[in-house]
Amino acid sequence: MQQGQKVILTVVGKDCVGIMAKVCTYLADHRININDISQTIVSGYFNMMMIADMSESTLDFENVEADLEKIGEQIGVRIKLQREEIFDMMHRI
Numbered sequence: 162m163q164q165g166q167k168v169i170l171t172v173v174g175k176d177c178v179g180i181m182a183k184v185c186t187y188l189a190d191h192r193i194n195i196n197d198i199s200q201t202i203v204s205g206y207f208n209m210m211m212i213a214d215m216s217e218s219t220l221d222f223e224n225v226e227a228d229l230e231k232i233g234e235q236i237g238v239r240i241k242l243q244r245e246e247i248f249d250m251m252h253r254i
């Protein structure tokens with residue numbers, strides 16, 4: 162995989178039907194592969210973290226980021242997309 166192609170995607174908000182379906186369908190439609198995923202629901206709140214590979218994506222990072230934010234607004238959750246190297250730098254001790 163080329164440097165800069167891995168992304169971290171987080172989804173947080175009130176749980177509702179279809180969150181996973183909307184996010185995963187969007188990723189599949191744009192050839193973004195899910196490498197790892199963790200999801201929990203605590204007291205009715207949905208929390209998901211995903212590591213994905215954009216190396217074969219049909220869109221650039223900025224377009225995917227904007228599209229996912231719009232999807233989040235439509236379904237009432239917050240979706241955040243970060244490049245892996247930026248995420249790693251922010252979370253170093």
